Amino acid sequence: MPRGSLRIYLGAAPGVGKTYAMLGEAHRRIERGTRVVVGIVETHGRPHTAAMLDGLPTVPRREVQHRGSTFEEMDLAAVLAAEPELVLVDELAHTNVPGSGHEKRWQDVEELLAAGVDVLTTVNVQHLESLNDVVAKITGAVQRETVPDAVVRRADQVQLVDSTPEALRRRMAHGNIYPPERVDAALSNYFRPSNVAALRELALLWLADEVDDGLQQQRTELGVTQTWETRERIVVALSGGPEGETLLRRAARIASRTRGAELLAVYVARSDGLAAGSPAALARQRALVESLAGTYHVLVGDDVAHSLLQFARAENATQLVLGTSRRSRLGQLLGGVGVSAALLRRADDIDVHVVTHEHTGGRLRLPRLTTGVDLRRRVWGLVLSVALPALLTLALVPLRGSLNLTSDALAYLLAVVGVALVGGAVPAAVAALLSTALLNWEFTPPLHTFTIAERNNVLAVLVFLVVGGAVSAVVDLAARRTSQAARASAEAATLSAVAGSVLRGESALPALLDRLRDTFGMSAVALLERGEEGWGRVAGEGPERPEDADVSVPAGDRVVLALRGRPLPAEDRRVLGAFAAQAAVALERERLAATAEQAETVREADRVRTALLAAVGHDLRTPLAAAKAAVATLRAADLELDAADEAELLESAEESLDRLARLVTGLLDLSRLQAGALSVHLADVALDEVVPLALDSLGAEPGAVSVDVPATLPAVRADGALLERVLANLVSNALRYAPAGSPPLLTASAHADRVEVRVVDRGPGVRAEDRERIFAAFQRLGDTDNTTGVGLGLALSRGLAEAMGGSLLPEDTPGGGLTMLLVLRAVPSAP
Numbered sequence: 001m002p003r004g005s006l007r008i009y010l011g012a013a014p015g016v017g018k019t020y021a022m023l024g025e026a027h028r029r030i031e032r033g034t035r036v037v038v039g040i041v042e043t044h045g046r047p048h049t050a051a052m053l054d055g056l057p058t059v060p061r062r063e064v065q066h067r068g069s070t071f072e073e074m075d076l077a078a079v080l081a082a083e084p085e086l087v088l089v090d091e092l093a094h095t096n097v098p099g100s101g102h103e104k105r106w107q108d109v110e111e112l113l114a115a116g117v118d119v120l121t122t123v124n125v126q127h128l129e130s131l132n133d134v135v136a137k138i139t140g141a142v143q144r145e146t147v148p149d150a151v152v153r154r155a156d157q158v159q160l161v162d163s164t165p166e167a168l169r170r171r172m173a174h175g176n177i178y179p180p181e182r183v184d185a186a187l188s189n190y191f192r193p194s195n196v197a198a199l200r201e202l203a204l205l206w207l208a209d210e211v212d213d214g215l216q217q218q219r220t221e222l223g224v225t226q227t228w229e230t231r232e233r234i235v236v237a238l239s240g241g242p243e244g245e246t247l248l249r250r251a252a253r254i255a256s257r258t259r260g261a262e263l264l265a266v267y268v269a270r271s272d273g274l275a276a277g278s279p280a281a282l283a284r285q286r287a288l289v290e291s292l293a294g295t296y297h298v299l300v301g302d303d304v305a306h307s308l309l310q311f312a313r314a315e316n317a318t319q320l321v322l323g324t325s326r327r328s329r330l331g332q333l334l335g336g337v338g339v340s341a342a343l344l345r346r347a348d349d350i351d352v353h354v355v356t357h358e359h360t361g362g363r364l365r366l367p368r369l370t371t372g373v374d375l376r377r378r379v380w381g382l383v384l385s386v387a388l389p390a391l392l393t394l395a396l397v398p399l400r401g402s403l404n405l406t407s408d409a410l411a412y413l414l415a416v417v418g419v420a421l422v423g424g425a426v427p428a429a430v431a432a433l434l435s436t437a438l439l440n441w442e443f444t445p446p447l448h449t450f451t452i453a454e455r456n457n458v459l460a461v462l463v464f465l466v467v468g469g470a471v472s473a474v475v476d477l478a479a480r481r482t483s484q485a486a487r488a489s490a491e492a493a494t495l496s497a498v499a500g501s502v503l504r505g506e507s508a509l510p511a512l513l514d515r516l517r518d519t520f521g522m523s524a525v526a527l528l529e530r531g532e533e534g535w536g537r538v539a540g541e542g543p544e545r546p547e548d549a550d551v552s553v554p555a556g557d558r559v560v561l562a563l564r565g566r567p568l569p570a571e572d573r574r575v576l577g578a579f580a581a582q583a584a585v586a587l588e589r590e591r592l593a594a595t596a597e598q599a600e601t602v603r604e605a606d607r608v609r610t611a612l613l614a615a616v617g618h619d620l621r622t623p624l625a626a627a628k629a630a631v632a633t634l635r636a637a638d639l640e641l642d643a644a645d646e647a648e649l650l651e652s653a654e655e656s657l658d659r660l661a662r663l664v665t666g667l668l669d670l671s672r673l674q675a676g677a678l679s680v681h682l683a684d685v686a687l688d689e690v691v692p693l694a695l696d697s698l699g700a701e702p703g704a705v706s707v708d709v710p711a712t713l714p715a716v717r718a719d720g721a722l723l724e725r726v727l728a729n730l731v732s733n734a735l736r737y738a739p740a741g742s743p744p745l746l747t748a749s750a751h752a753d754r755v756e757v758r759v760v761d762r763g764p765g766v767r768a769e770d771r772e773r774i775f776a777a778f779q780r781l782g783d784t785d786n787t788t789g790v791g792l793g794l795a796l797s798r799g800l801a802e803a804m805g806g807s808l809l810p811e812d813t814p815g816g817g818l819t820m821l822l823v824l825r826a827v828p829s830a831p
Contacts, residue, residue, distance in 0.1 A: 280577030381423010
């Protein structure tokens with residue numbers, strides 16, 4: 001069955017006309033012969049909206065009972081039974097009354113769509129999940145009913161029902177939205193001109209993003225690559241160099257000139273990993289672009305210009321920002337066409353901004369001579385560059401009559417290749433020059449002169465020299481690439497380990513600094529931070545100032561990674577930068593974790609304080625009010641009371657004050673327990689002496705509690721007064737939940753070095769997943785009010801039991817109910 005279509009009427013605020021527009025569309029559909037029914041429409045007493053319901057078939061609503069009240073909800077089953085083609089469902093974000101089929105109305109809509117029924121519905125921008133908190137900041141009103149953005153984005157059509165703030169406030173003033181008694185308050189609060197304008201802008205921007213996503217999808221489906229300048233999108237090309245921050249700020253200034261412009265930063269990494277940017281610089285630039293409300297992207301490609309243009313066209317970008325080359329002029333001449341030139345030639349309808357910066361290359365300087373072999377091999381190569389041509393000459397001179405010049409040249413070429421394999425380009429060049437000279441001197445007529453008689457021999461010698469140089473260059477390049485690949489592999493493994501530590505949550509600074517010290521073979525590594533009084537060591541061991549370190553790398557604005565042991569080559573600083581960035585992240589994470597822990601402590605204290613205020617309000621007011629009423633009655637001069645009445649009033653006042661005293665005592669004891677300041681005096685206590693005192697303190701009637709505490713039980717190590725209170729609390733809790741005719745049971749037994757006291761009831765019991773919750777202060781499981789106490793009994797009892805070295809655990813009562821198990825240390829019997 002094909003899925004039904006969904007059209008949503010989106011508004012910025014109540015009263016803009018969403019429901020009216022939806023009803024108007026329903027009338028048009030009926031005129032075209034569509035079977036339309038009204039599932040549920042809320043008119044809110046608006047006469048114009050109610051008039052639009054005339055002539056529309058309406059499915060009667062279903063009545064739902066909840067907490068003694070009757071509510072009306074959409075009857076989903078009746079709507080489906082009517083077999084409509086189109087259903088009107090108002091207020092998509094509405095929360096259904098408990099007992100309905102679905103929790104939210106948008107879930108009802110999903111069922112209608114799955115059944116192949118088309119739906120028209122409405123929603124306000126403040127009900128969108130992603131904008132709920134933003135609307136709360138603007139209006140000061142928190143919306144409890146929300147709908148996920150994904151539900152709205154899946155709609156086939158989202159139609160904006162717009163109204164200017166002036167028109168909306170005018171409709172409000174005319175009484176077309178709210179009744180007259182609510183108009184002034186609404187205009188002064190939620191419907192202030194600034195609020196309505198901000199909500200309108202939110203709705204327009206959200207819908208613009210939705211339209212843009214749809215446009216991008218259609219461009220992809222149609223294969224359109226040409227830029228459509230519907231919105232300014234500025235792509236910044238990052239190279240991983242120090243100029244990236246300049247480019248980002250320049251692009252942000254360009255974006256700020258156009259409302260709704262997007263900023264996208266892109267770094268193109270080489271697929272072979274040999275020419276990577278600085279990880280530390282890229283990390284800083286990523287943080288910067290995110291602070292500028294932009295997005296950061298990484299691409300992989302060998303052709304940087306092609307990759308950038310592909311990305312820009314895929315994102316429908318309108319502008320590209322990149323920096324001028326950091327290479328020198330000679331490097332640009334030798335390196336071929338640069339990225340900026342290629343982009344300018346191929347960008348077509350995308351504007352390209354080439355931004356100059358302080359790192360721009362301009363001086364004419366020779367490139368550095370680098371090689372892919374180590375010093376030992378270069379030394380051996382230089383030795384062989386002299387020895388091999390000389391030895392080869394001694395071997396070939398006796399064969400001068402039997403070999404021609406071509407054979408001699410090939411033999412020397414083999415020697416040059418061998419030298420290149422051992423020592424690289426420089427020794428190979430020396431061998432090529434020396435071999436050319438010896439070939440000319442010993443084997444090219446006329447002999448023993450540097451004159452060449454035949455043109456063919458001249459060409460042969462020149463070709464030998466060129467081939468020898470080319471072969472040596474290729475061999476050296478291969479060696480250098482091999483060295484770079486090995487180094488890139490090692491760097492990748494190191495960076496992978498660092499990244500893996502992040503993913504595994506290994507953010508401890510000492511472990512990270514130990515790994516850094518082992519990776520680079522340093523003797524000491526420290527993370528330093530500049531404070532008001534100078535540098536201070538945050539983690540690690542080693543230098544106390546950056547000036548005292550052999551190597552120091554910035555890890556943030558005020559943080560430096562300092563290493564002691566040996567100077568590091570420039571190529572190691574890239575990986576070191578990654579470690580520095582990770583160290584800064586680890587430091588920030590530790591501090592955030594500490595802050596979060598403090599905040600959690602404060603939050604927990606605030607939760608307890610809030611719960612306390614909410615819970616003790618009734619329990620403090622009730623005994624105070626009763627005592628005050630009794631005393632006021634006794635003091636009333638116009639009332640004549642007999643002795644019995646006075647005694648009853650005095651007893652009521654005393655009971656109320658006793659109840660208040662117990663509450664205050666419980667609160668004080670709990671606070672002392674949490675602060676660790678409760679005095680506990682342990683002694684040998686006999687249970688059969690404490691149990692009667694606990695029952696007497698409750699005022700329990702005879703037979704209300706069954707007691708089975710043998711007199712032969714060993715004494716326990718406890719505080720007699722605290723143990724009495726624990727037992728009284730447990731029995732009181734059991735009496736509260738024990739059914740009539742099934743009194744609680746208090747029993748005790750000895751087991752090895754402990755005594756177990758059980759308070760058993762046959763009440764409703766407690767589910768396993770809720771057993772720890774019953775020990776939380778200021779609440780009782782299943783309570784919806786606090787008219788029977790503040791819920792301190794079990795929380796205080798467990799605290800007191802643990803303070804005496806015991807424990808308090810809940811257990812199931814066989815056959816149903818709850819058993820509280822109090823475990824105490826037994827006093828060893830005398831030998």
